[in-house]
Structure formats: structure tokens, C-alpha cells
Amino acid sequence: MAKAKRKNRRSMLYIPGNNPAMLQNGGVYGADCVLLDLEDAVALNQKDAARILVRNMLQNVDYYNCEVSVRVNHISTPFGLADLEEIVPLQPDAIRFPKTESIQELAELIRIIEEIEDKHNLPHDKMKIHAMIETAVGVQNVYQIAAYSKRVDAITIGGQDLTADMGIEKTKDNAGIDYARKQIIMAAKANGIDAIDTVFADVDDEEGLREETLYAKKIGFSGKAVINPRQIDIVNDAFMPTDEEIRKASKIYRGWVKAKAEGLGVFAIDGKMIDAPVFARAERVLEIANVDLNTL
Amino acid sequence: MKLIQSAQVGTFESSDIMILIDPADMGTGRDIELDSNVILQYGDDILQSIHKILDKYEIADVKMVATDKGALNHTIEARVEAALLRAMNIQKGTLL
Amino acid sequence: MSKTKYINKIGIEIPAYIEGIGALQPYSGSFTKLKKGIMEEPSIPPPNKSILPHKSKLKKSIKRAIQACNPHDGMTISFHHHLRGGDAVLMQVMEVIAAMGIKDITLASSSLTSAHDGIVPMIMDETITGIFSSGVRGELGLTISHGHLKKPAVIHSHGGRVRGVHTGRINIDIAVIAASASDEEGNATGSHGPSAFGSLGYACIDARYAKNVIVVTDNLVEYPCIPPSIPQNFVDFVVKVDSIGDPKKIATGTTRITKSPLDLRIAKLASEVITKSNYFKDGISFQVGAGGASLAVAKFIRTAMKEKQIKGSFLLGGITSYGVDMLNEGLFRAIFDVQSFDAAVSSSILNNPNHVEIPAGYYANPYNSGCVINKLDVVVLGALEIDTNFNVNVITGSEGDIRGASGGHSDTAAGAHMTVVVCPSFRGRIPIIKKKINNVVTPGETIDVVVTERGICINPLRKDLLQQFAQSNLQIRTIEDLEEEVRGICGETKPVEYEDRIVAVVEYRDGTIIDVIKQIKE
Numbered sequence: 001m002a003k004a005k006r007k008n009r010r011s012m013l014y015i016p017g018n019n020p021a022m023l024q025n026g027g028v029y030g031a032d033c034v035l036l037d038l039e040d041a042v043a044l045n046q047k048d049a050a051r052i053l054v055r056n057m058l059q060n061v062d063y064y065n066c067e068v069s070v071r072v073n074h075i076s077t078p079f080g081l082a083d084l085e086e087i088v089p090l091q092p093d094a095i096r097f098p099k100t101e102s103i104q105e106l107a108e109l110i111r112i113i114e115e116i117e118d119k120h121n122l123p124h125d126k127m128k129i130h131a132m133i134e135t136a137v138g139v140q141n142v143y144q145i146a147a148y149s150k151r152v153d154a155i156t157i158g159g160q161d162l163t164a165d166m167g168i169e170k171t172k173d174n175a176g177i178d179y180a181r182k183q184i185i186m187a188a189k190a191n192g193i194d195a196i197d198t199v200f201a202d203v204d205d206e207e208g209l210r211e212e213t214l215y216a217k218k219i220g221f222s223g224k225a226v227i228n229p230r231q232i233d234i235v236n237d238a239f240m241p242t243d244e245e246i247r248k249a250s251k252i253y254r255g256w257v258k259a260k261a262e263g264l265g266v267f268a269i270d271g272k273m274i275d276a277p278v279f280a281r282a283e284r285v286l287e288i289a290n291v292d293l294n295t296l
Numbered sequence: 297m298k299l300i301q302s303a304q305v306g307t308f309e310s311s312d313i314m315i316l317i318d319p320a321d322m323g324t325g326r327d328i329e330l331d332s333n334v335i336l337q338y339g340d341d342i343l344q345s346i347h348k349i350l351d352k353y354e355i356a357d358v359k360m361v362a363t364d365k366g367a368l369n370h371t372i373e374a375r376v377e378a379a380l381l382r383a384m385n386i387q388k389g390t391l392l
Numbered sequence: 393m394s395k396t397k398y399i400n401k402i403g404i405e406i407p408a409y410i411e412g413i414g415a416l417q418p419y420s421g422s423f424t425k426l427k428k429g430i431m432e433e434p435s436i437p438p439p440n441k442s443i444l445p446h447k448s449k450l451k452k453s454i455k456r457a458i459q460a461c462n463p464h465d466g467m468t469i470s471f472h473h474h475l476r477g478g479d480a481v482l483m484q485v486m487e488v489i490a491a492m493g494i495k496d497i498t499l500a501s502s503s504l505t506s507a508h509d510g511i512v513p514m515i516m517d518e519t520i521t522g523i524f525s526s527g528v529r530g531e532l533g534l535t536i537s538h539g540h541l542k543k544p545a546v547i548h549s550h551g552g553r554v555r556g557v558h559t560g561r562i563n564i565d566i567a568v569i570a571a572s573a574s575d576e577e578g579n580a581t582g583s584h585g586p587s588a589f590g591s592l593g594y595a596c597i598d599a600r601y602a603k604n605v606i607v608v609t610d611n612l613v614e615y616p617c618i619p620p621s622i623p624q625n626f627v628d629f630v631v632k633v634d635s636i637g638d639p640k641k642i643a644t645g646t647t648r649i650t651k652s653p654l655d656l657r658i659a660k661l662a663s664e665v666i667t668k669s670n671y672f673k674d675g676i677s678f679q680v681g682a683g684g685a686s687l688a689v690a691k692f693i694r695t696a697m698k699e700k701q702i703k704g705s706f707l708l709g710g711i712t713s714y715g716v717d718m719l720n721e722g723l724f725r726a727i728f729d730v731q732s733f734d735a736a737v738s739s740s741i742l743n744n745p746n747h748v749e750i751p752a753g754y755y756a757n758p759y760n761s762g763c764v765i766n767k768l769d770v771v772v773l774g775a776l777e778i779d780t781n782f783n784v785n786v787i788t789g790s791e792g793d794i795r796g797a798s799g800g801h802s803d804t805a806a807g808a809h810m811t812v813v814v815c816p817s818f819r820g821r822i823p824i825i826k827k828k829i830n831n832v833v834t835p836g837e838t839i840d841v842v843v844t845e846r847g848i849c850i851n852p853l854r855k856d857l858l859q860q861f862a863q864s865n866l867q868i869r870t871i872e873d874l875e876e877e878v879r880g881i882c883g884e885t886k887p888v889e890y891e892d893r894i895v896a897v898v899e900y901r902d903g904t905i906i907d908v909i910k911q912i913k914e
Binding site: 310311333334336337338339340341365366367368369 | 790
């Protein structure tokens with residue numbers, strides 16, 4: 001049976017939830033995912049207006065091939081429940097839940113979501129949850145959070161809030177959150193889901209963004225949040241496999257198919273043993289690069 | 297539905313519309329003052345969107361000043377709805 | 393009985409005659425007339441003058457110079473627009489002429505900018521009754537759109553203007569040429585001096601054909617002034633003034649690439665179209681506009697040329713410092729410069745022999761033995777509106793008001809192998825891609841690709857391009873499909889209401905009339 005093609009999540013574009021001009025054009029910039037933000041990008045006294053605006057945008061704007069997620073306010077705030085009541089019935093691809101700290105919290109979130117879905121006769125397995133880890137406690141609990149529900153299909157790190165919670169400065173080299181990043185990646189990998197990196201704040205520093213994204217790719221993130229459309233191409237390109245990676249992966253893929261036909265379990269390419277995990281990685285590289293496997 | 301206070305929603309940014317509403321005495325009808333940079337092309341459309349939401353909330357009497365900067369219909373509808381909810385002092389779901 | 397009106401090739405009704413302009417020919421296809429190999433209309437002979445040795449051409453004031461040129465009611469006076477929004481010469485001269493009480497003047501400027509709103513009162517009191525220009529903006533545009541100019545304005549292209557001077561449709565009595573440096577004999581240039589503005593390309597034809605030629609400069613230099621962009625043998629008088637304009641507005645600093653995410657996205661898509669086309673190879677020639685998405689295309693092309701190690705042949709047109717950088721990096725072998733957009737360009741013209749200042753006729757006149765646009769591979773242009781037949785409007789706004797410029801749009805579109813128009817699919821709430829547009833400047837048969845943020849449309853006439861891109865991952869869709877989506881987003885626009893009166897005619901580069909602009913209903 002053919003596997004369902006996994007969506008690329010290289011770039012996730014934050015769009016402020018109270019900005020009509022940006023909301024109506026969100027789908028045209030080539031981001032893999034758009035994130036309509038009701039949380040930090042919206043002033044406290046505009047939460048109601050943004051909620052209604054985002055609801056109408058979800059109903060009317062074509063975001064083309066983008067995965068569409070909405071970042072709601074935390075359910076412990078006065079806005080979280082109202083956000084869910086307006087947004088859940090529209091079933092965006094995902095709800096991004098900020099400051100996730102425990103599975104108890106996640107359980108409560110899912111209970112509310114399912115209650116709303118029941119009220120509207122909607123299935124419980126369609127809309128996903130992207131849990132944001134933005135506190136020290138969240139980092140400590142991230143494995144359980146990632147494992148808790150099938151609805152959680154990505155874990156993301158919020159660098160700004162995390163450094164604030166840790167009482168440290170967010171520096172350009174991200175030294176303070178390096179442990180958290182890797183912990184989150186491990187938790188995601190252990191559960192077979194995506195880990196998404198935090199934003200890069202200096203929108204004019206293209207080289208800095210490229211470097212940081214290449215680092216994020218190297219340590220295991222599948223994608224990165226961006227705050228300006230101008231960052232999308234750089235992030236997409238950085239997560240794109242290099243020609244060298246594609247060449248290698250093609251070689252492994254062809255070798256594997258041939259070995260299977262010959263009934264061999266393991267085989268070697270250029271003296272290196274190729275086993276199932278190596279093959280799976282090669283397959284994923286080809287998938288991200290959009291290589292038609294039949295042509296190999 | 298009854299409007300009990302003045303309310304303002306929206307911005308003067310491009311693609312947005314600023315809605316200011318005040319309650320009006322019963323029987324005075326809908327007094328809508330519209331200014332738009334696309335009034336020649338879309339004046340009727342904008343008014344239609346405004347009336348659609350006023351109808352939905354059964355508002356017969358209102359004083360409204362709308363300053364439009366080329367907002368699309370669903371933005372206009374969102375701004376009018378949010379303004380009405382504020383004017384009716386209903387902030388749905390914000391109090392658990 | 394002779395015809396009183398025609399329907400031209402794109403279905404627009406054109407009167408056969410307009411009082412004050414003369415007989416009109418309907419647009420008949422972009423190359424129909426050119427295929428004949430010769431211009432059928434007779435050329436007027438340029439004047440041949442004489443002056444005795446060592447006689448001074450210097451005049452103490454603009455007024456003295458004008459007085460020496462036989463000023464009279466009904467005359468035509470010409471200017472060039474290389475000083476753009478900073479120009480102070482046109483207004484200084486027109487104010488002198490208006491004060492002299494001369495009436496019924498035809499103003500023939502290669503273009504008009506926001507610096508020229510001051511002539512509005514001269515239109516109202518019929519000092520100026522006719523206008524030839526490639527562009528009209530601001531208050532002046534509204535004044536014409538509302539019917540205050542006595543004769544309809546003629547909107548021409550840069551190439552078409554040269555043809556118009558040759559045929560005598562634009563019959564110049566006095567040409568005023570602003571220069572940032574000139575000597576006492578009128579060897580004039582824009583390439584150096586405190587108010588340097590670069591190329592003098594549009595003024596060359598005026599110098600050759602006008603009955604009287606006045607050079608106005610704020611920088612009288614010792615004889616000889618080198619390089620003589622305008623040579624002394626065409627110049628009758630030289631005037632030194634305090635200022636030819638505001639250098640800050642004449643030559644803006646280094647042109648910056650836009651930071652608008654939407655423009656950048658459109659530019660990126662356009663650059664993909666170009667780099668995936670068969671034209672992207674060694675020897676490519678290229679022209680982009682100076683603003684927004686159009687200039688941003690150059691940024692991406694520059695990167696792609698470096699990556700693929702492609703060396704182009706020439707850059708053409710209005711030139712920015714961005715183009716100069718590409719020349720200096722060796723990405724192109726030459727620049728042909730008819731108009732310069734920023735300060736860095738002037739010094740390049742002056743110092744780099746591969747940066748060549750060219751006259752408008754060399755640039756784009758359809759009636760000669762081959763202008764440079766004929767050698768263009770790719771041009772990237774903007775648009776105010778495009779219809780589903782790919783016809784482009786760059787002259788009137790969404791309310792039908794004159795507020796743009798024909799410029800080299802229709803010239804380069806006709807010449808280039810691949811003409812790419814970059815624009816958002818809608819601005820604010822106003823659709824740019826429409827079923828019917830307010831006016832047409834450039835015919836759809838010369839437009840090959842339209843790139844918007846919501847997809848790329850290829851003119852169905854270009855089956856070869858459709859085929860080239862079939863295997864690419866470019867998001868190609870029909871323009872009808874895009875138009876429908878845009879209408880869905882913005883809603884149906886109410887059409888502009890016009891009076892019957894024609895306030896301007898849009899001349900195609902071969903002299904035929906492609907459209908007429910009507911007076912806006914109050």
C-alpha cells in the first residue's frame with residue numbers, strides 16, 4: 001500500500017490575527033504552513049475583533065496548498081475558550097496551543113475541543129494539535145506531551161517565551177535554548193512527529209537566518225516558524241536537501257530496491273552498510289525534494 | 297438586539313475598515329456615514345455588507361461612521377460584527 | 393463620403409479626425425505598418441541654420457533667450473524629463489512665456505511629472521491648449537481627465553515620440569534642453585556637475601529638429617564641455633540659471649530593492665519564469681523598470697546569473713545603480729542608457745566606456761533601420777490594469793483618471809522576445825486583472841507572460857512558451873481563471889462613467905491610435 005505523502009513543514013508563516021491585509025494574502029508567499037495568530041500578535045483589547053476576523057478569513061480566504069493552523073490563546077486566559085468556540089467548528093488543519101506544560105493541560109484542551117466537535121457533528125481525528133513548548137516545565141514534560149495523543153502531530157519551540165521563563169537573554173547564538181531544542185527534537189523523533197524551530201527575529205539578516213536554519217536542520221528540526229514572508233524562501237531552501245543529499249539518497253533507494261528484488265536483507269553502498277533507518281531517511285529526503293521515485 | 301454603548305473596531309490601515317457605532321433612539325433607523333477610497337467601485341457593496349450584519353443582529357437603529365481603506369467584504373463583516381458585540385457589551389465566551 | 397470613425401484592431405472606436413490634432417489612423421496590429429519597411433508618412437526636413445564665427449550664444453536670462461526665438465501664439469515648445477520630479481526648468485520657462493502673454497501653446501515634453509502641476513493654471517487660461525507627452529500625473533492628469541485642456545492630449549511612447557517629431561505631428565518651434573553642464577557654445581551633458589542626472593537620450597531628437605534650441609544649465613563650464621551629449625552644432629542659445637532643479641529629487645540616492653513581501657514574491661516568481669525560459673543563457677539582453685517588483689526581478693536574476701555563471705550582452709532602458717553594479721560585476725558587457733534613475737549612474741556614464749548614452753530614436757523608434765529594443769530578449773514591465781486579452785493599461789487609474797506613463801512600455805513589449813508583466817492581481821480592493829480595462833496602451837499580442845502573486849499566465853499566442861514551461865513546476869493558469877478568482881475576492885467593480893468628449897488619445901508607437909481617453913463624469 002502506498003504511504004500517504006507527508007506534508008512538508010519547512011516554513012510556517014506567522015500572521016497577526018488582527019491584520020486583514022496580511023491575513024488575506026497569507027497563502028501567496030510559498031510558505032508550507034500559515035499560522036493565524038490570536039495570541040501574542042494580538043493586543044489584549046483586540047482579542048475579540050481578531051477572533052471574528054480570523055474566523056471570517058478561514059471561511060473565505062483561499063490559502064491554496066498551505067497547511068492552515070490557528071494559534072489560540074491558552075485555556076487558562078479569558079480568551080482561550082472563546083477562541084476555540086469560534087475556530088474549532090471551522091476545522092483548520094491544526095490548532096497551535098501555546099505554553100503547553102503538562103498532559104493534564106493537554107487533556108483539558110482536547111476535552112474542550114471534542115466537546116465543540118461533538119456539538120457540530122465533527123470527527124475527532126481530523127484537526128491536529130501543534131503543542132508549543134515555551135517554559136522550563138514544558139521542556140521537562142515534552143516527551144509525555146508528544147506521546148499523549150494522536151492529535152499532537154508536531155511539537156514546536158517558542159524561544160522568546162522560553163528564555164524569558166528561564167530568566168536569560170535570547171542571544172543570537174541561541175546558547176540558552178540549545179538543550180531545550182534538542183530535548184524537543186528527541187521527544188518528537190521518539191514519537192514519529194515533527195519538531196518545528198522557533199522564529200529568527202532579525203528580518204533583515206538573511207545570512208543569519210540561513211545559518212540558523214541550516215543548524216536547525218542539522219540537529220533535526222523539520223521546519224522553522226517565520227515572522228515575515230521575506231524569510232520563507234531562505235527557510236524553504238535551507239530545508240531542501242542539497243544536490244549531494246539527493247544524489248546519495250537516490251543511490252540508496254535504487255540499491256535498496258535492487259537488494260529487495262534479489263532477496264537480500266542488508267547491503268552496502270561505497271562500503272557503508274545500508275539498513276532500514278538509513279533507507280527510510282533516504283526515502284524522506286527524496287520526498288522533501290519532490291523526486292518522482294518511479295523515475296529512479 | 298439592543299446597543300447600549302459606543303464602540304469602535306478596526307484600523308485605518310490599507311485593506312481594513314474603521315467602524316464607529318453609537319446607539320440610536322428607537323425609530324431613528326440606520327444612519328450610516330461611509331467614507332472609502334474605493335467608493336466609486338464598491339460603495340454599494342460595502343453598504344450591503346454592513347446591512348447584512350446589522351440584519352443578522354436585528355439592529356434597526358444605529359449611528360455608524362465607517363472609514364474604509366479597501367477592506368474585502370469578509371473583513372467589513374468581521375469589523376461590523378465585532379463592533380456590534382462590543383456595543384451590546386457581549387464578549388462571547390470571555391467569561392468562563 | 394469619407395469615414396468619420398474606425399473600429400481599431402482591438403475593437404475600440406477611433407474618430408477619423410480630431411480638431412486640433414488632425415487625421416487619425418486606427419491601430420491595425422503591432423507590426424502591420426512596420427512590415428512595409430518604410431514609413432508612409434513624409435518626414436519633415438530638419439532646419440539647417442547658420443551662425444557666424446565667434447558670435448556668442450549666451451543669453452542673460454531665459455526671457456532673453458525666448459525673445460530671440462520668435463515666440464508666437466500657437467507655437468510648440470518642447471522639454472525632456474530626465475530631471476523627473478526635481479525639474480525646475482520647465483516651470484521657469486513656462487512662467488516666463490506665460491508672463492509674455494503668449495497663448496495657444498502646445499507643450500511637447502517627453503514626459504510630465506508631479507513637478508509640473510504648476511502648469512494647471514496655464515491650461516485653465518488657455519496659455520497651453522495642447523499637450524504631447526508619454527506620461528501625465530498628479531493635478532495635471534486630473535485637469536486633463538476633467539476636460540479642461542482645449543485640445544485632446546496625445547499620449548505617445550518614447551519611440552513613438554521620435555517618429556512624431558520626424559513626421560511633424562510634433563513640430564517644435566522651441567526646444568529647451570536642461571543640462572547639468574554646458575559650455576558657451578551649447579555642448580551639453582547630464583553626466584556631470586552638481587545637478588548631474590545622467591543620460592540626455594530623449595532630448596537628442598528635439599535638438600536636431602527644433603527651429604530654435606536653448607540649452608539651460610546651472611553649471612556653465614569652460615569650453616569644451618565633454619562629453620557633448622547634445623553637440624553645439626544644434627544649439628542656438630545658452631542660458632545660465634541659478635538652478636535647474638532639486639538634485640535630491642532629480643537623482644535619488646542609490647535605488648533600493650523593495651522590501652514589500654508581495655512585490656518580492658511576484659519578482660521571485662517572475663525570475664523563475666525567466667531563468668526557466670530558453671532565453672536564460674549566455675548573451676541574454678535584459679530590461680527592467682526602476683520600481684517595485686520590476687526592479688526586484690533584477691535582484692533575483694543577478695543571483696541566478698552568478699550561480700549559473702551566465703554572462704549577458706546588454707542592459708537597456710531606464711538605468712538604476714543596480715544595473716550599473718551588474719555591469720561592473722561583469723554580468724553584462726554593456727549598458728544602453730536612455731534615462732538614468734539615480735546618482736551613481738551619471739558617473740558610470742561619464743567614466744565607463746561600456747555604459748553608453750543613447751538617443752530615444754536609437755532606443756525605440758520603430759521607423760529606422762533597427763532600434764535597440766529589437767535586440768531585447770527579456771523585458772519586465774509593470775501594469776495598472778490588464779485584461780483577459782493581455783492588453784495593458786499604464787496610463788489611467790481605476791477611476792479613469794490620467795495618472796501614469798506610456799513611456800517605453802509598448803516599445804519594449806513589441807521588441808522583446810519575452811515580455812513579462814509583473815503586478816499584484818489586485819491592489820487594496822481594486823482588481824488589476826480584469827475582463828475590461830479602462831484604457832489600453834500596450835496591445836496584448838505583444839505581452840507574453842503576466843506574473844502575479846496568485847499565479848502566472850502565458851499568452852496563448854505563445855504556444856512555444858507554454859510548451860517550454862509545461863514540464864516546469866511553475867504555477868501556470870489561464871488568465872480567465874485568474875480573473876475569475878480575483879473578481880471573487882474583490883467583488884464586481886462598478887464601471888467608470890464617462891462623458892462623450894475625448895480628452896486624450898493614446899498613440900501606438902507606429903503612430904496609429906490604440907485608444908481614446910474620455911472625460912470623467914463629474
